[in-house]
Amino acid sequence: MTNKEYEYMNEKTIDEHLICSYCNKPFIDPESTTCSHTFCRQCIRSKINNGTSVCPESGCSKPFSVEDLTPEGPSFRKLLDRLLVKCNRCQQTNIQRSTFDDHINHHCPKATVQCSAADLKCSWTGPADQLKQHKIACVYEQNRPMLLGLHTEIENMKNLCNELQIQNDHLRTENQRLNQRCDRYEIQINERCDGFETQIDNLNKMIRRMIFTLRGKGNIILARLIGESSSPTVHMKRQHLSFEL
Ligand SMILES: [Zn+2]
Numbered sequence: 001m002t003n004k005e006y007e008y009m010n011e012k013t014i015d016e017h018l019i020c021s022y023c024n025k026p027f028i029d030p031e032s033t034t035c036s037h038t039f040c041r042q043c044i045r046s047k048i049n050n051g052t053s054v055c056p057e058s059g060c061s062k063p064f065s066v067e068d069l070t071p072e073g074p075s076f077r078k079l080l081d082r083l084l085v086k087c088n089r090c091q092q093t094n095i096q097r098s099t100f101d102d103h104i105n106h107h108c109p110k111a112t113v114q115c116s117a118a119d120l121k122c123s124w125t126g127p128a129d130q131l132k133q134h135k136i137a138c139v140y141e142q143n144r145p146m147l148l149g150l151h152t153e154i155e156n157m158k159n160l161c162n163e164l165q166i167q168n169d170h171l172r173t174e175n176q177r178l179n180q181r182c183d184r185y186e187i188q189i190n191e192r193c194d195g196f197e198t199q200i201d202n203l204n205k206m207i208r209r210m211i212f213t214l215r216g217k218g219n220i221i222l223a224r225l226i227g228e229s230s231s232p233t234v235h236m237k238r239q240h241l242s243f244e245l
């Protein structure tokens with residue numbers, strides 16, 4: 001399996017027992033088949049289709065399934081770990097293959113790194129040996145205290161917004177509930193108003209009947225009084241008792 005990040009030191013002198021016959025490179029994460037042929041894990045598994053395949057070793061072609069693959073033991077792996085490589089980025093030589101990831105992640109001056117202010121959204125990436133120079137000019141790093149303050153404020157505002165949203169939802173639900181109650185009350189009030197109107201109509205009719213009766217009785221009393229006396233006193237009474245209902 002080829003790794004483009006490094007190349008092997010003196011590759012031609014590497015023991016052929018450490019070379020994968022499928023990719024012609026030293027094994028990476030080697031696994032062997034039941035026919036005792038060894039390949040890189042990725043090389044041999046790339047051959048498998050629907051869980052089975054045949055051994056790619058020339059002249060072998062024995063069938064095997066994915067369950068037949070066995071990882072090579074630690075002593076064999078140690079031989080591979082000790083192989084020396086050259087970093088293709090910084091050209092450093094004689095790096096043990098097993099420590100190459102550590103070299104790229106922590107030591108290679110040409111490895112691509114992020115700005116230390118990436119947490120403040122600085123989007124700069126570049127070779128590790130240029131980071132120091134970038135940081136001198138990085139506005140994010142220079143304004144770190146202010147940006148952190150703003151970040152905290154934004155977080156607080158977000159929390160407040162969430163709380164207000166919850167309250168708003170609650171009030172909307174309460175409003176709907178009250179509107180439904182209002183609708184019910186309105187229906188009840190309208191029903192009662194209808195009843196009152198009927199009662200008022202009946203009372204008006206009753207009052208008109210009473211007025212009619214009283215007016216009739218008043219006229220009878222008046223006529224009787226006129227008939228009983230023609231004295232000036234009674235005449236005055238007559239004037240006073242004239243019903244105008
Ligand atoms: Zn291979």
Ligand SMILES: [Zn+2]
Nearest residue numbers: 035037055060
């Ligand atoms: Zn084989």
Ligand SMILES: [Zn+2]
Nearest residue numbers: 087089090108
């Ligand atoms: Zn390097």
Ligand SMILES: [Zn+2]
Nearest residue numbers: 115122124138
């Ligand atoms: Zn930066």
